[in-house]
Amino acid sequence: MEMFILFLFLYQRVDFTAGNDQLSESEGTETKHNSSFYLNLLSKRFQHTYASLEEYTQVRLNFENSLKRHTFLNTKPREASNSSARYGVNQFSHLSPHQFRDLYLRAKAEVVPPFNISSLNHSSHVARELPARFDWRDEGKVGPVQNQGTCGGCWAFSIVGATESVRAKDGHPLEELSVQQVIDCSYKDQGCDGGSPVRALAWLKETQEKLVKKLDYPYKGESGLCHFFAQSHSGVAVNGFKAQDLSDEEDLMKQWLVDYGPLVVTVDAMSWQDYLGGVIQHHCSSRSANHAVQVTGYDTTGDVPYWIVRNSWGTSWGVDGYVHIRIGGNLCGIADTVAAVFV
Secondary structure, eight states: OOEEEOOOOTTTTOOOOTTTTTTHHHHHHHHHTTTHHHHHHHTTTTEEESOOOHHHHHHHHHHHHHHHHHHHHHHHOOOOTTOOOOOOOOOOTOOOOOHHHHOOOBBBOOOOOOOOOOOSSSGGSSSOOOOOOTTTTTTTOOOOOBTOOOOOOHHHHHHHHHHHHHHHHHTTTOOOHHHHHHHHOOSSSOOOGOOOHHHHHHHHHHHHOBOOOOOTTOSSOOOOOOOOTTTTSBBBBOOOEEEEBOTHHHHHHHHHHHEEEEEOEEOOOOOGEEEEEEEEEOOOHHHHHHEOOOOEEEEESSSSSSEEEEOOOOSSBBBEEEEEEESTTTTTTTTTTTEEEEE
C-alpha cells in the first residue's frame, strides 16, 4: 500500500513550540489562506505516516474546516473589547471537532450541591475585600503545565495539580505528584477513557491513598495496572475536599481561590480547540461539562475581568498552557462544579 508521509503531530504528544517549531507570524498568516502551505510546512517538522490517500485527505479537510471555524469564532460582537479571545491554527487544527472531543475532552461532570449561605459559618469566610489581581503562580505555588497527550486524563491532572499547590501553600516544598497513580488506581473512574474529579477526590479521601512523587510513578499516557505502595512510603494524603455549584457566586469563587488555593473545575471546552490567547468572552457554552482544569488566579484590573486557568495540553497551547475566561455569567460552565482540596 502506498504510504503518504506527512510530518505532523497527529495523536502524538508533541510540544508545538519546542525549539523552532512555533509558527512565525508570516507562517501563521499564510496558513490562514493556504492549507497546502500548512501541511507542507509541518511536513518538515513532524513525522507521521498515513496508510492511505483517504486518511491524508481527511486531515486536510479537517484543517480547511478549522479555518472556517476560526473566521466564525474571531467575528466579535460590537461590544467586544480588544482583549477578546483569538482563535487560529494550533496543534489541534488537523482534528475534526468529533476527534478533538473524543481524544481530549473526557471529564465527566458530577451534580454537586448549590452554594448555601449557611455554609459560611466562620469568620474566615465572611465576605471581604479581595485583591484586584491574585495568582498562585506569583506565590510560587503552581507547578509547570503538563501535557496529557491523547490520554483522557484531564480529571486526574486537575486534582493532582491542585493537591500539589495546596500542599505547597501549607508550607511544604512544591513537588510534582503522580497523575499516573490516580489514572491507574481510582477504581470509580475509567483511566484514560475519562473520569470525574469529584469521584477521584472522594476516592482519595475515603481510602487515604497517598499520592507518591511523579518520579516514583511516572506518567505513561495510557491506563495501566494500579501499583500499590507500602503505608510507610512517603506521599501526600487528601484529608478532605468540598465541591459546590457556584454558578451564581463567582465573587465567592474568588474568595475560595484566595483562601483554599487553586480550584478544580469542570468546563465545556469544545471551543478551546482553536484558542490562541486573549480572554474568552463568547462562543463558550455551559451546557455540557467535558474537561477538567485548575483555576490558579484571577485579574480584575483591566476592562474585562478574567479567570486564569491552567490546562493540561502542554505549553504550546493557549497562553503558555493557560486560558483566560471572563468572570461573570458562568462562561464555559466554569463555576458549575468547583472543588477545593484540603491536605
